[in-house]
Every structure is written in structure tokens, then in C-alpha cells.
Amino acid sequence: MNMTGGFRDHLWRDLLLAYRRRGDLVKPLMFFLMVSTLVPLAIAPEPERLAKLAPGMIWIMALLATLLSIESLFSDDFRDGSLEQMLISPDLLVMPVLGKMTAHWLVIGVPLTLISPLIGLWFSLPMVALLPMILSLAVGTALLSFIGAVGAALTLPLRQGGVLLTLLVMPLYMPVLIFGSATIQSAVDGLIWFNPLLVLVALLAIAVALCPLATAAALRLAKNA
């Protein structure tokens, strides 16, 4: 049985697909940048106030940007029949699913993480908080992609699954939001920011183990619905 092949092939395929659709790729990033431009305008351009808001704001934006893009993770494959072919492949479904989730993180989470220092400066976030912010986003966005994929698979057969997806996934996103912003906040307050970050890492370890299984099971159900 081909174990890693399915992972690698689907990862590569989705990355190539994302590259072909560069326009779609920019959307979550634009959202991220736009909100960060609007917040200082709408609230107050005072550095102290913005710095207080920053940890929470950055995480809320990352969460919403991921949520916006996760819905389409399987929908194209569902529509054009590629999903059927995935389901009847003799190899395990978990590996392709893991590949697709990882690709989503690389395409959405990693760019967000990379431009986050810019947003941090924008919000006058203290320099000491930059590294914790980057690390927490890198781990946390992966977690968001993994959890979101389960929701995307569950709501796949519904025509208007978007609202249900949000309702389904939001409670599971809460811990990520809490520990993610806590990591940045602790760094700003001069506390040990390592602890909330480690919780995120632990959550990610659990998600990597369980989410592909849950997603694969949900995809099998999607065809039966």
C-alpha cells in the first residue's frame, strides 16, 4: 500500500492548484490587511490603545481569514467528481486528506504568519511580542486549517453549508483563539509566553492525529447524504 505517496501527491496538487488560482489566494491576505488598516481608522490611531487591542485583533483576523477559505477545501473535488475517485482509491483516504489540510495551511496560514510582523508594527505591538506572535500564528493557523477541514467535510453535501460550517467550527476555534492571543498578550505583559504556546502545540498534535480521521469519515458520509 502506498502510504506517503497519497500525502505528497495531494499536497503538491493543491499547492499547484493554489498557484494557478493566485487571485483567490490574495483574498484572505487582502482581508487581513484591510481590517488592519480599518481598525486604527475606526477606533483611534493612538499607539497605546492599538497596542492593547493588537493581540486579540490579530488573532480574530487570522481566524476569520481561515474560516473564509476553508469552505472551498473539498467543494471543487466534490463537484467535478475527483472526490469520488479519491474515495474509491485502494489506498487509505487519510493520507490524501492530510495532504490537502497541510496544503491549506501552507497556502493560507503561512502567508498570514509571514505578513503578521507588518500588522504588528502597524498596531504598535512591542518588539518583544513579535516572535511570540509569529510562532503562535504558525502553530495556530495549522490548527485552524485542521479543525476547519472537519467542518468543511461535514457540511460538504449541503448547498448552503457556510452558515452551518461557521456554527460548527466556531466553538472548536475558541481554544485556539484564547491560547493564541494569550501567547502574544503574555509577551506584551512580560510574562512567560511559552506556556500558552505549548498548549497550542499540544492541541496541534492532537489535531494532526484525529482531524484527518474525522475528515475522511465525514467525506465518506458526504457521498451517502
Added chain:
Amino acid sequence: MSAKNILKVEELVFERNHSPLFHPLSFSVDSGQALHVEGANGAGKTTLFQLLTGLLQPSQGTILFCDRSVEECKYEYFSDLLYIGHQSAVNAMFSARENLQWMSPANTSSKQIISALASVGLQNYTHTACHKLSAGQQRRVALARLLTSKANLWYLDEPFAALDKQGVDFVESCMHQHIEKGGSIVFSSHQDLAKMPTYKLRINRCGEVD
């Protein structure tokens, strides 16, 4: 008659909203045989293919592959299976060549891919993104899998849909060759095949008799 049926289906029933979709189906397919599934629109032809491929679970009945339940020999069954459904699994953003490579067995060389695409008349479109191809051309990309696949058991759901006369001839001759080599085919179509002998299975909606 050979000792083993490649595919044997016994008393297959599928219920949708608690009422059976079609009369219980029983049939078998040997090596070197083609089964032509007929039925009116909505009779359940596509559902039958989804049951055979395990995409749907039957309400009752068994599906045997080489005299073993499909559940028992999943890996062998799915390794030996080629299913081309209504949706051709052609991704619009990839080129014809990328799509065929993706859908073909992992060790298919690019030379084989190119020659398979040439056989379906797409030699000038190998690098064209599939969203620029017509419906029939996209269908041809999917059907080029008939040349690259090594599976023995073919499930073709409406293989002739959207194809022109030349395309129909191509698919028919592929099927004919496959049968001659000892493969098995289950296909659905609203037209009769001119070139090769087939067995027929008629699906009736529950309540309908003919």
C-alpha cells in the same frame, strides 16, 4: 462457463426515503463479458454504479468480487477497478495532460500519457487548461483513462454522453479490445452498441413493470 464470476450481485436493494428505488437486482459478470445497464432516466443507473463502487451502501444484498464479499477484499477490488462516472473528475485548472497523469496509475510514463491523449484526438491540447476545452473534449480527457488504466473491471456510467460520433467509435473500440483481452465491463447507455456482444440488464423503477 468459468469457475469464478468476476462480479456477482445478489438481491441488491437500495432504499431512498424508506422506499426501494428499483426491484431487487441480481446479475453476474464474467471475464470477457460486458453488461449493458439500461433504464429510464431516474431509474437508478447511476445509483447502481455508486453501490457497486461502494460510494453508497446498499440497504440489502451482497456484492461479490471473485466470489468474495467486496468488504473482505477491498484492496484487491479497488485496485482492479476503473470507474468513470457522470462527473469526469477533470479539474478545470489543470491541463489535459496533468489531468490524465493524475488519474492514471502512478507509474504511467509521460510518453504513454501523450499517446493516450493523441488517441482521443487531443494531441494539440495537451497543455491547454481544461476549462478552455469543450464538454466533449473534457469527457475525452477522462475517457483516455481507458488506455492508461490497468484495471480489469470497468464501470462506465454513460460513457457516450457528450461525445461525437468519432468519440463514440473510440470508446466502443476500447471496450471491445478490453473484452477481447478478458476484461469485464459494466456500462450504462441509452444506445445499443454496434460492434460487440453485450448482456443486458434492465433497471425498472419500483412499481414499474415492462
